[in-house]
Amino acid sequence: MLKHGILGLLSYYDRTGYEIMEVFKNSLSFMWNANTSQVYRELQNLKDSGFAQVTVIEQDGKPNKKVYSITEAGREELLQWAGDYENLKFPNFPILMKLFFGGMLPKEEAIAAIQKVKQVYCERGRELEKLLSCLDSYKAETENRNYAMFWDMTADFGRGYARFVADWCDRCVEQIEKSREENK
């Protein structure tokens, strides 16, 4: 998965591993968690498979850069991946797995846990909102506004998802509180 994500970013323009990490960290974290070591490893793999090439750029003073660019074979691979919606995977939801066994916690603790989840997701939502306003100014510069439409759609998903989770947390807390009163 990450492999193709990197390939996609390279298809926009050439980048270093560091720059790719930045994009994932600052802009795409709502859809994918990437970590440095994996990014560098995948870049190596991409090169080995002939999907990307590397150009070393020497810098005065600063450490050298390795700028990666996508190859023709890489573009083909990317396009075929981007159009393949067969056997799509459903995500795993760690919070659900945990909350499924929430019945073994004291109710106060369960409530606190859910409120923490909510808080984290609200924070996420706010970050995304900030990101979106940055994106707007960036989109104006972009030549291909067809791409931008799809960026918006994914961001819209992220925003909606954060809200959905927060609302669900509220319902959960309400329900636990109600059951607590009934047991009095």
Added chain:
Amino acid sequence: MLKHGILGLLSYYDRTGYEIMEVFKNSLSFMWNANTSQVYRELQNLKDSGFAQVTVIEQDGKPNKKVYSITEAGREELLQWAGDYENLKFPNFPILMKLFFGGMLPKEEAIAAIQKVKQVYCERGRELEKLLSCLDSYKAETENRNYAMFWDMTADFGRGYARFVADWCDRCVEQIEKSREENK
């Protein structure tokens, strides 16, 4: 993650690897994809860590069963995991990663892809709905209805999520169609 999920199921009552798989496949697939080989491996790990024990039950004719049960150490581990909501991970969303690069597809193809996503999620939603009605009868038998409340909450998430994705798909298709008309 799966390790603790299995431990949780064992905390309700003893089970074989096969029975654990059944639960994941039939009831928990909306929150976690488990596959057979991993389940058996994790059961082995659980045993090696002293969190579970195994009893071999010989069956006449049929192949032997290995029934796993949770140990005291296992219960402690489970409880501490179930209450730990620090550094919770956000899920990765493969569809988003893909759709982010949807701009490189012909619009008709992109629309078809999203409609496929919608269809798959609607199907999921219907499966869940069926599951929920089964769960209701099962819950009646259960002694501890505190647990059942948490099962409901996770199922409610699943249902809501399926609906959320389907609605989002509709909005995406609409948007692409609108942009197609503008470009005429």
Added chain:
DNA sequence: AAGACCATGTAACCAGTTACATGATTAG
């Protein structure tokens, strides 16, 4: 002087996936 930012990775590990392998019983 301290901390953020730029820039690169390796090694070991853990978790999840795919493919392969076997074999009996039971229901249609």
Added chain:
DNA sequence: CTAATCATGTAACTGGTTACATGGTCTT
């Protein structure tokens, strides 16, 4: 007789995580 269900796994691989490692520049 065929397919589904019960029941167990191993091996190899892929993908993601954690910890470790280095070192310069630029800003406060």
